[in-house]
Amino acid sequence: MATRRAKRIEPKFDDGERSPALDLRLDESDRATGSGGAKPRSRPKKKAANSNTSSKTKAPAARGTAAKKPASGRRGKGRRKSSRGGGNGGGGGITRFLRRSVYWTVVAGIWGTIAFVGLLGYYAAHLPPTSEWAVPQRPPNVKIVAADGSLLANRGDTGGESVRLEQLPPHLPEAVMAIEDRRFYYHFGIDPIGLARAIATNLYAGGLVQGGSTLTQQLAKNLFLEPERTFRRKMQEVVLSFWLEAKFSKEQILEMYLNRVYFGAGAYGVDAAARRYFGKSARKVTLAEAAILAGLLKAPSRYAPNRHPKRAEKRAHTVLIAMRDAGFITDREAKVAIATPTAVVSRHNSASENYVADWVMDQLPSFIGSLDEDIVVDTAIDVNLQHAAEESLRQTLSEDGKKYRVTQGAVVVLDASGAVKALVGGRDYGKSQFNRAIAAHRQPGSAFKPFVYLTALEQGMTPETIRVDEPVSIKGWRPKNYSKEYRGPVSLTRALSKSLNTVAARLAYEVGPKRVARTANRLGITSKLKANPSIALGTSEVTPLELTAAYVPFSNGGFGVVPHVIKRIRTASNKLLYERKGSGPGRVVSDADVGMMNHMLRETVLSGTGRKASLGDRPAGGKTGTSQDFRDAWFIGYTSYFTAGVWLGNDDNSPTRRATGGNLPAKIWARTMQTANEGLAVVDLPGSYRPAPEPMPEAVAMDGNDWGTDAPRRRPGMRQEIIPQKQRAPGLLEQLFGG
Template identity: 40%
Template sequence: MARARSPKSAPKSPWRRRIVIAIGVLAGLAVLAFAALAIAVYVARAQLPSFDQLKSSPNGQMIRVHASDGSVIVSLGPSYGQWLPYDRIPAVMRDATISVEDRRFRSHLGVDPIGVARSVKARYDRGRWTQGGSTITQQLARNVFLSSQKKFGRKFREAILALAIERAFTKDQILELYLNKVYYGGGAYGIDAASRKFFGHGADELSLAEAAVIAGLVKAPSNYSPTADAEAAVGRAGVVIATMKETGAISAAQADAADVQGLKLVPEARQNSVRYFTDWALPQLDVLIDEQQAPLEVWTTLDPSMQRQADTAIRANVPKGAQGALISLDRDGAVRAMVGGTDYVSSIYNRATQAQRQPGSAFKLFVYLAALEAGHKPEDSIVDEPVTIDGWSPRNDSRHNSGPVTLRTAFAYSLNTVAAKLGQEVGFATVADMARRFGITTPVNTHPSMVLGTSDVRLLDMTRAFASVGNKGVAVTPYGITRVTTNGETIYTHEVDRSHVLVAPYVAAQMTDLLQTAVNTGTGRAAQIGRPVAGKTGTTSSSKDGWFLGFSSGLTTGVWMGRDNARPIAGLHGGTAPAQAWAAFMRPATANRPIEQFETQVTLPEWQLEPDEESYYGDPDNGMATGQMVDGDGNPIATAPATEPEEPANEPRATPPDTAPATPQQLDQDWIDRVTGRGDPSRQQPAPQPRTPAPRPLQDDRPTQ
């Protein structure tokens, strides 16, 4: 009898086998990942500081800035209030923070998967990250141990640290650390510092409304700061209170009773002009030192007395509606005073170091330096006559030419035609190179009109250039930080470099000769202070900018005045308000310094150019110069008048060169001694002014004639 065959078993599906293998591999990887995570958390847990160590660790770098006399002029960086133990932190502050930052704080293990999912969903819905999924523990890990860079590697380390922190500390300890260390804006770390900064009392006295304001700052301290944007802070506090009501932390009645609108903030301390200096000097620490954590003591060059005098001089002399700036450098480059504007509170823009403006005739410093280096002497004769260079025809501000004059005369009275001829002779590129050699860092054009100051420059750079001339041609590099210490150890000391020679000493001496003549008898007479002064005025077209730069007794000071929008200012010339502010500052600033004579003697310019008293002490010539005009880049403007228009009927004509003075001011050696401070100290005073006409400043020239 035949045996019955058993049916064949169905073949197994290859996909089924692959799925089983894949699940097995994934399970194995998951086990390995979990093991790796556990090991990472364990290692991080072992490396964590103790709770007491974290309480005493710094929250950020504190910087105290000292003036040259050792006094503290400003303290920057984090401010710390009193450390509040958990039981002294008001319940409303704890509840507000948990409600708005991490409502599942008491239940998660350091990382909240639900919060992460919510953050990812918001990213998907809105196309950008609008909310974070970080827990309070993660934020603590980031603030204490990590940076704020939004990179995956940092987020992964943050999560590991958060899990480790949860293993090391209780929830109450974590919240205590967080509330005492998190940054709340305005340099305030911790709720006590924030409470004192914004409300004027300790955090243990916080009301519900105040706690809501502070809790709302963590998301964006600069955006929601009450002192920066009170409306935004109030709106954010409203969100916090609503969230507290939603989570059951407070009742509806408590939410309604919270008067956020009625909160009174502590007024911000008034910032004075010293901050212009510290804003310029302190960023240099990133280059000078590597220390980023330890508290720093920064010792600077700023002289508090000079700073006050500079501030007063600018405010007292700046035209209404205008701005003013001043920088004063000692002979080694130390910045003794810096004023970047009339009011730091209303404008932190530093016009002394950041603004770029046309210098007008102050730029002729580089024209004459190039000419002197090329072999010219102050006594050399050059013809003051009409000149046209590449279609550009500059005119003197007096609207007349005087024929042969010396370079000293041309510089003292800022003759544009002579500057143009000198620039053409030595080469406009040579003049630009001289400007760069002396520290001009902004672009310098090489159009012919550049000799009249049509390139934008910074006051700091121009002051540095004049200081280098006063330093006998050796480069002066401005600096503001002398040394830096941390925990009693000096980690940086400034060293002055006196090895960089810009021009030969005789060239600098000849330039000083010209500069002191400009102050004693030329456009800068308002800058006389009863001791030797060398300087130069500068005025731009339509009186948009006024400059005076000069040095005396080892101190070089530059002054600029104008409007930020570059609109004209009636009556503004370098020889008026800027020179007056310069003198108002330099008189007290040099009072305790010995009188220093220059190597060159004061020599009067030729009588033939300015033959009468009115020329030295009389009305400025306010008539518009004629000839072809140029734009800000020195390019000729085709629509400029080709011929000289009639002079205004009320405009006084300049005295012809061959007209003898009727009763000239006696400008002899005795007069020179009084101006420069030589001879009898009791006679060190400015030159006497004639009784009639009344003394009025001599107008400086314009750069775009």
Template identity: 50%
Template sequence: MAGRQERIEPSFDHEDRSSEDAFSVSADDRAVPTAANDKRGKTAKKTAANQAGAARASKTRGGGSRRGGSGGDGGGGRQRRKRSFIGHLFRLAIAGVLWGTLAVAAIIGYFAVKLPQEAWQIPDRPPNVKIVSVQGDLIANRGLTGGKAVSLEEMSPFIPEAVVAIEDRRFYEHWGVDPIGIVRAAFTNWRAGTTVQGGSTLTQQLAKNIFLNPEQTLQRKIQEAILAVWLEHKFTKDQILDMYLNRVYFGSGATGVEAAARRYFNKSAKDVTLSEAATLAGLLKAPSRLSPARDPKAAKARSEVVLAAMLDEHKIDKEQYDDAIAEKPTKAKSYWDGAQHYAADLVMRDIKKLIGDVKEDVTVETTIDMPLEKEAEQVVRKTIDGTNRNVSQGALVSIDGTGAIRALVGGRDYAQSQYDRAVDARRQPGSTFKPFVYETALEHGWKPESVMVDGPVQIGNWKPQNYENNYRGPVMLADALRFSLNTVAAKLIDAVGTQNVIDTAHRMGITSDIVNNPSIALGTSEVSLLELTSAFAPFANNGYKATPHLVNRITAEDGKVLWERGAEVPPKVVSPEIVSMMNAMLRRVIESGTGRKAALKGFDAAGKTGTTQDFKDAWFVGYTADLITGVWFGNDNGAKMKHVTGGSLPAEAWHAFMAYAHKDMPAAPLPGDYQIGQPEAPLVADGNGGYQDGQLPIEGGQQPVGANGGGQVYDRAPPPGVVVEGRVSPPPRRESDESLFRRIFGG
């Protein structure tokens, strides 16, 4: 029909083109014609219509070949196909990037969702317990970290420089994950044939330490990378490095640089030298294997690698490098060193009872006097090391009249054994228990001048003997205690009753269970050195109970007081009269008795020795008006010492410590002014191998058994109102009655 435009059918230049090419759209096809190009567009359409009509006419006539018909367009078709192929590759690449990005995003999202919710919050650093002496000196840090957090500004600048140089040189350049570092580590490990270098950044290590477990899995590595990127987004580089250095493990129980510096070098992180900083940084590769406490040479070799890295990174100069290399390897103890750690352990036992769970950094102010603590440690160690009498362990406790522990040594070397023999060990106290027997007797009416016969005794099946296996005959109680006569102590406990003695010991401060048996008069029921020492305190403070304690106050970092010891007056457990008599008797133990080696020149002192059977334990507990100190020596396995008595090594060690403790103190007298006089109701020879009481006042006209002049021996000088029952055989006649009487009582 005239004027009607014929439909133009789509055509294909080549039948062998792929479907993608056939439906590809060129840039020209996507162009949108503008008004300025309308005329040119109409002309192009007319030309295209004429060409299409000619092609149809040619087909109708059957003239010309398909190849010949397109020959004039061959070059342009190839160009179009080339451009179409390149465009196709570009689109494939774009699609690949898009799909790859989506896949990575999906994987990241999947593993991010699997992270625990708490992973998106930085957990609080485990709280530190800072334990200080009464002077404010650091005793120890305790807690999971073992040291307080210190900022980058507070610590030695060598520490962060050394750690960055050896662990993550590009720390300040990457964004949490370092592809360059990963490739470098992979190439290094491939060349070495083993894993010699890690690709993890410090940020990744921090993420692993505070959020994840150490398992080596693909999931954990992906989660580590996710968290590292998140950390870099949330914190500055210095903040990340600060967190890392305060939370990373340095081996030997030390977490964080402060704990590590204290652990290996016995100094604060702020005082660490270049060589020491390199040692700390070197530990991060293998904290246990490279610990200076385990292998100083390996630690030194690794520190030299760190120093070389610092030199290469221009963090130090050649002179600094050479000086640090020249330093000798650090040899650290295999465990925390110093007897003060016995006190620190005791603090950690008590702290939960005082403030509950520790949820923030706290400072515990103790009663420990550090100069006294150091001296006590040296005295115990020197005494053991200076003898060949088969002594391997010792302990010392010193408290004041309030019960405040001024020094506590639980063994010869804390680094070798953390078992506290001053607090936890229960051993037989031997004759150091006798003062409680004598105190009970005084409270029942006896006097220091009361006389008893030192002779054979049997109570049930128990037949105690004296240390030297001999007897002195009639003696005053004061002399029986001075020479630590077993038979007299046995007779006293038999007279006053075992339970009364047990009650006295508990009232004075013994907390262990005591067996209800007369043999406890000789110290057969086990106690600790700490409780035994505290039980002597009422003699020194005029009768007040002194409960041993170590903590004065606990404060938070902001100064808030969480707990403080009160100022309550302790109960009075001994009357001043009894205190005065006991001090008079125990003073003579040091002046002229079994404890002469403990005597302090210029100071009023008293105390008691103790030795158990077969020399398994040796004790001395003594006191002045200022300090009460107990000393024990022995062996953990109960092995016999070589004739070590309480009057030998323990008394000597007590003297050495107390002389140091009192060197700047004014002399002060012990409570009471009791003066021991002549024997009360002396026994006289009756001519028949025994002794008979001369003038023994008895209330109510009662008379003790044997007071009839019939040749029996009076083995007790009874107090007023007490009737004595029973007899014992006369003592062996080692000398004439007259000379014996004169030797004991004079004249």
């Protein structure tokens, strides 16, 4: 006995906790179908053989003497009855048979009950004391909602939130009871009628084709027991069912069942299932949808509506008929539901909101630690803007992705406080969960130049300061313009709007690469920057989120921000756990410098490399960016309300087919920002700056000593190369490869 006990797998009743990976799937043998399943065909009964013998003439008594007594009193008695019955003595045999059958049935029932109770007592004795029994806590769910309260995603082991029974439409629990346990409200944990029918069906079929478990038994198995098919487990299941029925009301048992049962595709509970298959809350499912969900319980993978629609539809019809037979719905309601088509969500996890949800889950531990109950996370996401950004990215890549050999992208939109209003981490979340918006470190190219120009302004230059666009060598490094042509003396405004590499490199070397790096860090760049001369051309890698956040001070008047998406965290009962307060590091750019930067960056959108990002009459500023070999294409820009960043490229870092920041990213940015600013008043960019008339540049000395007006002294190691220059007006190449 000791050895056998050691091999048993006992139910676990520790402190009410349950492994998040607990499998709540139901075995087919664990169900008591509403109608008891298919009724066994009745076997033809053999006609009882007539026990009446042919009526024979009685032997006459001896004359003058009494008739002889029969040798047996029993026989004599039978003869008397036979004579009274007019020759139908077999009726007494049937009566005796029926009486004996009833008697022995009662006796067997009594002894069977005693044996059953004894077995229950035996197996109950192997369970922990009832004082230690507790229903394991349902794995916590994280409900992530947008700024307007609409659902973005659920995260957790169940895939959906817990729903109270009174919040569900009545036809949903009724559908489950009709097909799984029609007498749920009338039994005491086990259903003798359903069990007897299941036994008869299985005996007739010669195998296990129908289960006899009630909803209470299924719940007991899911909550406490290991998924093994043994007599011991079945008896413990019965004991635990009695305990559940004694401790909880029928409504509580039904609610626990509906919130924990497995519906396939990783969905535990009716809410997770409704969202998985129909993209809606369980509170809003129709009668036809409820029938599909209830039909899943028998075999979730076999009747999944997204994989086997015809099979699921046929199973749903069976559920509706069972509901009608049980009196839950009328015949007309059943017919209408059968004729009603259901819209099944085929790709529930491809939406870009999942990138936001993943980011939220990554941050949660730092805010509230471990989870032990359902929580709600309120985010700053604007659902309409999120969808617009996602659609803009997908549409542009579908239209032009093959032409430019671009496969991926990311879009980020922030408001003036740094709150993330939209975040798209890739083209299709269902195919790739990598969040490029927050985790992809790529070279920003010319999109990094505003930090160079801001540093120059802080060192005393102005948008009208003149620099010469010509070949230059800095410690052996020779930056070139994309057009391979040079314009000669130009103002800083024109140099930035046309994204001239030689001028940016010259400025960075003048003010110092380390000072440029400090400026970028001050505005919000958190990635490690290499303070070398090439920093001006964006050779240090950054993420789309941090680069976009670093442009926000140009939009909000010079104040730094910390990009964030979580506004508050609360429990399902509305207890506040966290609420964001404060904005950021304060002013990081002076008002005067903000005005000058906005003057230059607005010119980029009006007449420079970012013309495709123009929003018409609405003032906007921004900068294009293209990394070496066209591997990355960027556009980062802003209005007085929002700042948005777009990145395009390939995950393997392979070159695109000449995709630049001025073409595809600018188009995506414009489409997204049209939606973001829709209905908002047209407001000029912050800062006041009125440019003076551009001075006529003096002739540049061929020895390279004169770099233009407002030039500091030349730094050692830098010289102008005396190379014949081809100066020209903007042409086709400028328009194609501006950034």
